[in-house]
Amino acid sequence: MIKSKVGIVLIFLFVPICLFSTYLGLESSGLKGGKLTLILTTAPQTLNPFNSGTGDTSIIGHLLGRGGRLAEYNEIDKKYYPGIAENWKGPRITKDGGMEILFYLRKGIKWSDGKPFSVDDVIFTFNNIILNPKFPNRIQDQLKTTNGILPEVTKIDDFTFRVYYKEIYRPAFDAIVRIYILPKHVWEPQLRYKKITEIWDIGAISRGEAVGLGPFIPVEYVPDQYVRLVRNPYYWKKDKNGQQLPYLDEVVYKIVPNYEAGKLTFLTGGADVFAPRGADVISIREKGNFIVYRQGPTQSIQYLAFNFNAKDPIKRNWFRNIHFRKAIAYSINKTSLINVVYHGLAVEQNSVVAFMSPFYNENIVVKYKYDISRAKAELLLGGFKFGKDGILYDKKGNKVEFTLVTDSSDTFREQICNILINEWKKIGISSRLVILDRNIVSRLIEQTGEWEAVVSGLMAFEEPQLSAHIWRSDGIRHFWNFHPKVAKWVSEKDYVKFEFEEQVDKILENNVLTLDDEIAKNYWYAFQRIISENLPIIPLVSSIKFLAWNEKLKNVTPGELDSINWCLDRIYIEEFKQR
Numbered sequence: 137m138i139k140s141k142v143g144i145v146l147i148f149l150f151v152p153i154c155l156f157s158t159y160l161g162l163e164s165s166g167l168k169g170g171k172l173t174l175i176l177t178t179a180p181q182t183l184n185p186f187n188s189g190t191g192d193t194s195i196i197g198h199l200l201g202r203g204g205r206l207a208e209y210n211e212i213d214k215k216y217y218p219g220i221a222e223n224w225k226g227p228r229i230t231k232d233g234g235m236e237i238l239f240y241l242r243k244g245i246k247w248s249d250g251k252p253f254s255v256d257d258v259i260f261t262f263n264n265i266i267l268n269p270k271f272p273n274r275i276q277d278q279l280k281t282t283n284g285i286l287p288e289v290t291k292i293d294d295f296t297f298r299v300y301y302k303e304i305y306r307p308a309f310d311a312i313v314r315i316y317i318l319p320k321h322v323w324e325p326q327l328r329y330k331k332i333t334e335i336w337d338i339g340a341i342s343r344g345e346a347v348g349l350g351p352f353i354p355v356e357y358v359p360d361q362y363v364r365l366v367r368n369p370y371y372w373k374k375d376k377n378g379q380q381l382p383y384l385d386e387v388v389y390k391i392v393p394n395y396e397a398g399k400l401t402f403l404t405g406g407a408d409v410f411a412p413r414g415a416d417v418i419s420i421r422e423k424g425n426f427i428v429y430r431q432g433p434t435q436s437i438q439y440l441a442f443n444f445n446a447k448d449p450i451k452r453n454w455f456r457n458i459h460f461r462k463a464i465a466y467s468i469n470k471t472s473l474i475n476v477v478y479h480g481l482a483v484e485q486n487s488v489v490a491f492m493s494p495f496y497n498e499n500i501v502v503k504y505k506y507d508i509s510r511a512k513a514e515l516l517l518g519g520f521k522f523g524k525d526g527i528l529y530d531k532k533g534n535k536v537e538f539t540l541v542t543d544s545s546d547t548f549r550e551q552i553c554n555i556l557i558n559e560w561k562k563i564g565i566s567s568r569l570v571i572l573d574r575n576i577v578s579r580l581i582e583q584t585g586e587w588e589a590v591v592s593g594l595m596a597f598e599e600p601q602l603s604a605h606i607w608r609s610d611g612i613r614h615f616w617n618f619h620p621k622v623a624k625w626v627s628e629k630d631y632v633k634f635e636f637e638e639q640v641d642k643i644l645e646n647n648v649l650t651l652d653d654e655i656a657k658n659y660w661y662a663f664q665r666i667i668s669e670n671l672p673i674i675p676l677v678s679s680i681k682f683l684a685w686n687e688k689l690k691n692v693t694p695g696e697l698d699s700i701n702w703c704l705d706r707i708y709i710e711e712f713k714q715r
């Protein structure tokens with residue numbers, strides 16, 4: 137997170153917190169060898185970072201992330217450390233009122249296939265892919281300024297490049313250093329006969345096309361069974377003794393259908409790391425050879441949302457009715473969700489900003505305490521009416537009922553849905569639960585619009601602006617009310633842009649015009665209040681996060697955001713000390 141206490145008028149040079157001439161892993165020591173086995177509950181679909189879903193992010197992160205990004209975020213001390221950029225200057229205001237960052241790349245780095253890495257790979261990634269006007273993508277949304285202006289990325293020399301904005305954009309550094317840099321020599325030839333989204337499908341693993349700067353390279357994929365990654369032989373990092381990282385020979389992800397299968401795999405020795413739920417922590421600790429670490433609330437907010445563009449115009453009107461959404465909010469017993477589903481190991485979430493964000497403020501939001509009487513009153517205000525049978529009807533006499541969708545990879549969500557459905561019966565609403573594969577749910581929401589209500593998880597960044605693609609009214613992930621120019625199934629005639637969406641758009645435009653986080657806080661406080669008042673997404677709870685691992689693993693340092701993955705290049709296995 138970029139930090140500054142100086143007002144915008146006084147800023148001429150600003151450098152994010154970092155430790156130049158060092159990198160994450162330089163302080164480590166360990167022993168070479170061994171295999172680490174991890175768990176995936178959703179099979180990967182692609183290696184393409186622009187198509188990736190939940191099941192793909194870990195694999196892509198090992199291939200392109202960790203030491204493959206310009207800078208790395210230390211999840212313990214909350215500072216940025218140099219990655220493939222050994223130094224940088226900025227963000228700083230230029231004489232013309234714009235803003236620039238200069239990045240200086242490390243020399244001697246090679247891709248995993250032995251080809252040299254240079255600034256040309258960076259320029260290609262930005263100008264041919266990410267900033268390509270013919271390829272709208274979520275990263276563009278994260279990089280856009282107040283007026284929708286994207287940065288100019290230019291080469292200075294073989295190891296230096298400049299990012300220039302025509303106006304100030306506060307989150308620029310955060311957004312830029314998160315970007316995965318692509319191998320030009322692999323991607324450019326394929327661009328001649330493929331669309332960007334067609335490059336690096338999951339078959340790229342078996343074809344040997346997976347080339348990256350990260351610590352591990354995927355080399356084998358057996359559908360519904362496992363993904364195997366091996367050490368990048370050209371990974372540039374070394375530990376304090378001059379030994380090349382990573383320590384592990386390989387990482388294997390076992391693909392399991394759900395949480396329970398993952399737990400069984402871990403407890404029977406089939407996996408080395410597991411993220412247990414609170415109810416399972418005691419039994420895992422009793423096994424004796426596991427370390428269990430409590431991390432705090434996750435950055436994933438469990439939420440309920442309704443489709444403002446539902447195919448059925450009758451239901452569409454219900455979901456757009458603010459009194460309907462408020463009634464639903466009052467009917468949710470979050471205390472019950474925490475105690476029954478999470479066995480007390482979760483926290484009530486009333487904001488859509490992550491707990492760990494410096495912009496989080498629960499005191500500014502509207503809190504809807506469980507109150508069935510208040511819920512019924514809101515429904516009456518919204519023009520609904522109750523029949524003598526207690527069933528809820530709209531003003532035209534239509535019975536209020538809808539389908540609630542969630543994904544099969546998380547049984548907690550299924551339990552949440554069942555509790556919600558039982559509470560809705562108390563206000564005369566009938567709902568049918570449909571549980572589908574996570575990838576199918578994603579397609580329904582983002583590609584077809586064939587859904588009415590959903591319970592799922594929202595990953596919240598420490599820098600909320602990086603979720604602009606979700607919150608902006610024309611954002612490519614504004615799923616509850618897609619703009620017609622984003623989603624072809626949304627009719628121009630039926631689409632409605634709400635006043636609160638206009639307000640959110642202005643906040644997203646204006647908060648970035650300062651490099652001072654203290655000024656930006658006021659914008660994000662207003663954002664949280666507006667979302668809580670209008671409930672396009674109804675936040676439910678955030679679970680307490682635990683991580684368990686076999687005690688033979690060393691150098692494990694769980695992070696708030698990326699759990700074990702952020703330090704995977706430093707983890708080693710004690711039993712290989714004889715090597």
